[in-house]
Amino acid sequence: MQVTVTTRHIDDPQKVENLKKYVLKKLKKLERYIESKGSFSETKIVLGVEKFRNTAEIIINSGTFKAMSSSESEDMHTAIDRAIDGIIKQLKKQTEKRIKTKRKKQKEEIAAKGSETTDSTHVEESDDVIVERVTAKPMSVEEAILQLRVSDANFLTFRNSETGEINVLYKRKGNKMGLISP
The missing domain is CATH 3.30.160.100 (Ribosome hibernation promotion factor-like)
Known part of the structure; x- marks a missing residue:
């Protein structure tokens, strides 16, 4: 100095x-x-x-x-x-x-790594397990509900834009929906 x-x-x-x-x-x-x-x-x-x-x-x-x-x-x-x-x-x-x-950069890197890990999860395919690769697109819960209603799929994996976490929305009996969040 x-x-x-x-x-x-x-x-x-x-x-x-x-x-x-x-x-x-x-x-x-x-x-x-x-x-x-x-x-x-x-x-x-x-x-x-x-x-x-x-x-x-x-x-x-x-x-x-x-x-x-x-x-x-x-x-x-x-x-x-x-x-x-x-x-x-x-x-x-x-x-x-x-x-x-x-800290902001670290949060963005963690979010990017989180979406990469969910996209590239490796599971051995066997007779009992069918591997289906999905991308977790960022969207709100309301958007996910609308998208699942118009699709023929039974579930939708997405990144919650409000929390930044991966969520799964699925169809239940009686035209109801279920949400799985960590």
């Missing part, structure tokens, strides 16, 4: 050193968020003083993400704390977004 601390209009070298130590100590808060993102190239911190206004600006730049936050206060430590809180908020948001998209 490359950290660059720049100060503007702060003449006391002892104060500059104390602020740098404080900033580096506070940057340790960011390590757990940054480690999950991967290594990053640089962090720039600009601390400035203008009369009664203290400003802190933090920029984290990487190939995968960029975060920037600035804050003003009468106290430099408060300005630094607020700027770091802003960076943490941005990093949390980016992390949650990445996790959400990853």
Whole structure:
């Protein structure tokens, strides 16, 4: 991690050193968020003083993400704390977004694998067992009922569009229907 601390209009070298130590100590808060993102190239911190206004600006730049936050206060430590809180908020948001998209992709892959496994289930064919391969098309229960009524089949295998699970709809005696769901 490359950290660059720049100060503007702060003449006391002892104060500059104390602020740098404080900033580096506070940057340790960011390590757990940054480690999950991967290594990053640089962090720039600009601390400035203008009369009664203290400003802190933090920029984290990487190939995968960029975060920037600035804050003003009468106290430099408060300005630094607020700027770091802003960076943490941005990093949390980016992390949650990445996790959400990853989970969505995993759900889609599981759904795709689920339909593949039902389509390609292998059973040895014998005199007692007749193997019939069916595809589980996504549809609602109402659509499945309509489709089974117009077909000559005794059952219909489909993927419930509301739940994403494989269901079997079958004809019963007396023009009634039965639904099997996991």
